[in-house]
Amino acid sequence: MSIERYIDQQLHPERIPDEALAARLSGLTTIGLSSREIAEQYERPQLETRRERRRNAKQDDPGAGNQKPADPLLQKANAVMVELSEQKLLRAVYSERQLQEVLADFWFNHFNVDARKGPDRFLVTEYERESIRPRLLGKFRDLLGATARSPAMLFYLDNWLSADPNGPHAAPRALPQLQAQGRRAPKGLNENYGRELMELHTLGVDGGYTQNDVTEVARAFTGWTIENPRQGGGFKFEPRIHDAGEKIVLGHVIKAGGGESDGEQVLDILAAHPSTARFISTKLARRFVGDTPPPALIDRAAARFHETGGDLREVMRTILTSPEFLSPEAYRAKVKTPFEFVVSALRATGTDVDTGERKAREGREEHISSAGFEGSAFDARALVREVQQLGMPLYMCQPPTGYKDTADAWVNTGALVNRMNFAMRLAGSRLPRIAGVSPSALDTLDSQAVIERLLGGDASDTTRATIAKATTAPQMTALTLGAPEFQRR
Numbered sequence: 255m256s257i258e259r260y261i262d263q264q265l266h267p268e269r270i271p272d273e274a275l276a277a278r279l280s281g282l283t284t285i286g287l288s289s290r291e292i293a294e295q296y297e298r299p300q301l302e303t304r305r306e307r308r309r310n311a312k313q314d315d316p317g318a319g320n321q322k323p324a325d326p327l328l329q330k331a332n333a334v335m336v337e338l339s340e341q342k343l344l345r346a347v348y349s350e351r352q353l354q355e356v357l358a359d360f361w362f363n364h365f366n367v368d369a370r371k372g373p374d375r376f377l378v379t380e381y382e383r384e385s386i387r388p389r390l391l392g393k394f395r396d397l398l399g400a401t402a403r404s405p406a407m408l409f410y411l412d413n414w415l416s417a418d419p420n421g422p423h424a425a426p427r428a429l430p431q432l433q434a435q436g437r438r439a440p441k442g443l444n445e446n447y448g449r450e451l452m453e454l455h456t457l458g459v460d461g462g463y464t465q466n467d468v469t470e471v472a473r474a475f476t477g478w479t480i481e482n483p484r485q486g487g488g489f490k491f492e493p494r495i496h497d498a499g500e501k502i503v504l505g506h507v508i509k510a511g512g513g514e515s516d517g518e519q520v521l522d523i524l525a526a527h528p529s530t531a532r533f534i535s536t537k538l539a540r541r542f543v544g545d546t547p548p549p550a551l552i553d554r555a556a557a558r559f560h561e562t563g564g565d566l567r568e569v570m571r572t573i574l575t576s577p578e579f580l581s582p583e584a585y586r587a588k589v590k591t592p593f594e595f596v597v598s599a600l601r602a603t604g605t606d607v608d609t610g611e612r613k614a615r616e617g618r619e620e621h622i623s624s625a626g627f628e629g630s631a632f633d634a635r636a637l638v639r640e641v642q643q644l645g646m647p648l649y650m651c652q653p654p655t656g657y658k659d660t661a662d663a664w665v666n667t668g669a670l671v672n673r674m675n676f677a678m679r680l681a682g683s684r685l686p687r688i689a690g691v692s693p694s695a696l697d698t699l700d701s702q703a704v705i706e707r708l709l710g711g712d713a714s715d716t717t718r719a720t721i722a723k724a725t726t727a728p729q730m731t732a733l734t735l736g737a738p739e740f741q742r743r
Contacts, residue, residue: 261574264353265391265567275349278607282337285379289405292376293486296331331376335369338379339638339648344607346597353570357390358382359593360541362649363656365401365455367410369649373483374406378649381406394534394564395525398455402521403489405480407447411654414479416444416472417495443497448472450654456524458533467504473497474508474516531559535569537659543579544587545660551578586742589661592644594743595673596637599680599735602708603696607634636685640676645669670741677735681728696731699724708734 255263263270279285284292346355362382369378385404389397401407408414419442448471452463477496481487491514501508501516504527508519524530535555539547551573558572559565573579590598600607641648645664651657658664679685681696696704701722705713708731713721717737724730734740 257580258575261571264351265571265574267351267354267391270350272350275345278344278348279341282341284334284337285341285383287379289377289380289486289488291486292334292379293373293484296334297373297376298485334379335375335649336635336638338369338382339641340634342648343593343597343634343637343641346593347600347607354387354390356541357570358387360538361386361390361397363651363659364537365397365407366651366654366656367404367406367649368652370652371410373486374410376486377404377406377409389566391567391570392565394530394559394566395521397566398525399518399521401455402447402451402475402517403478405483405486405488408478408480408489409483411447411450412444413447413475414483415441416447416476416478417442418473418476418497419443421476421497422494443469443472443476445469445472447475451520452524454654454656456533457527457529458536461527461529461533463504470501470503471520473499474501474503474520477514478517525564528556528560531556531564534564535559535573538569539573539578541588541659542573543576543584548578551576586739588743589664589741590743591657591659591664592646592669592673593641593648595644595741596641596676598740598743599677600637602735602740603680603731605680607637640679640685644672644676665741670736673741674732674736677732678728681731681735683728697727699727699730701730704730704734709737709739713737713739 284296287295342359346359349355365386367374367378367381369375381401381404385400385406386397389400405414445468449468451471452461452468453459457463474497477492477494479490479492479495481490493513496513496516498511498513500510503520503523506519506523508516512519532552535558536547536552539551539555543551554576555569555572559569562568578584599605638648642650646657696707698704701718701724702711705711705718705721709717717739721730721733721737724733
């Protein structure tokens with residue numbers, strides 16, 4: 255298949271069969287649940303048991319509350335994030351829809367949410383599945399709107415509590431009603447989402463907005479909240495905490511009394527802004543071409559973004575068919591993130607991971623520690639832990655910036671040593687429940703054959719000399735995976 259045909263195929267993932275991946279994911283029971291179902295089945299039992307334990311501890315032994323026995327319900331709750339991480343890794347390794355998986359990683363990182371923040375641990379599964387994945391190659395405005403309304407984002411950036419400080423909710427009689435709905439008392443205007451919406455999601459830090467614009471955007475999104483947030487509730491507009499006054503955003507007047515539509519008007523303004531076209535195009539070009547993408551490519555991608563009303567499929571087509579993307583300069587121009595490194599090592603070596611299908615068929619019980627990974631017995635959990643130890647815990651990036659996409663974040667002596675250690679564990683079949691590298695391809699001391707398999711035959715003289723010193727096949731595989739060439743894509 256020609257590169258042109260392959261790119262066109264990948265730009266239409268809905269046309270690519272992926273039954274083998276579906277079989278591998280079939281045993282991951284939580285990845286298809288709604289936030290409400292996850293909260294009901296995994297979160298609520300844990301909270302109720304914790305409350306009961308505290309009551310009993312106070313009655314029986316004042317010091318008993320400090321003891322921390324193994325908690326099977328906590329272990330069960332942790333399974334939600336473990337399985338979400340597993341599915342991400344399995345999709346990246348085994349899906350035929352490779353561009354879709356790269357974009358899912360890119361856009362989740364762009365609209366980052368840290369699953370460790372409060373109830374986001376049971377909101378993130380639905381956030382990625384329903385808000386992000388269906389819109390990877392659609393209109394940017396639709397993707398932006400879906401993330402803005404997501405309970406995961408509303409909670410992460412605190413917009414669910416943002417309120418007009420002078421609104422009717424401030425009256426004492428309104429507070430019991432709000433608290434009865436499971437909501438904290440509003441504390442006034444919160445600018446977190448308004449700021450990150452412009453700086454990180456649309457315009458970029460140099461996109462031409464002011465602090466006054468941040469405040470006006472925050473006012474527009476007051477009342478965008480969550481119904482019963484601790485129970486996995488969905489988006490809700492609460493007019494009692496909305497600032498109904500006139501707003502002016504980037505010179506655009508939003509008339510008073512618009513209610514929920516104030517936020518939608520802001521999203522329209524930002525999605526259509528020239529700075530957004532350029533910012534998004536720059537980030538995509540940086541991801542797919544190089545840390546310092548060519549200005550001419552950014553210009554063409556931004557122009558295509560503007561011409562098509564933010565059609566992400568067409569923007570991606572512009573980038574992937576560009577001379578810059580196909581040029582020798584783009585070859586190995588990017589350093590792999592820890593996630594990309596682990597995934598590429600698995601794909602290159604033909605490693606087989608125990609699948610959800612096997613787990614479901616064998617019907618074995620799971621044993622998950624309170625940390626979520628240690629002591630796990632099945633599937634891709636050992637590999638999820640490896641990615642975490644390499645410095646990139648999945649769905650757990652704390653700042654709203656997401657993980658950095660440039661070499662300086664991932665290249666240092668310690669990081670490279672850790673990558674080599676992972677390569678040695680993988681090549682030596684020392685990862686639990688991992689079948690190991692493909693013996694037919696790599697059970698050899700023919701360094702040229704190994705370099706051909708893992709590096710496409712392209713390696714420096716220094717790398718070749720290092721690999722040739724290996725005395726065992728696993729050592730040769732590990733040295734090749736740890737080579738400078740394999741750290742780049």
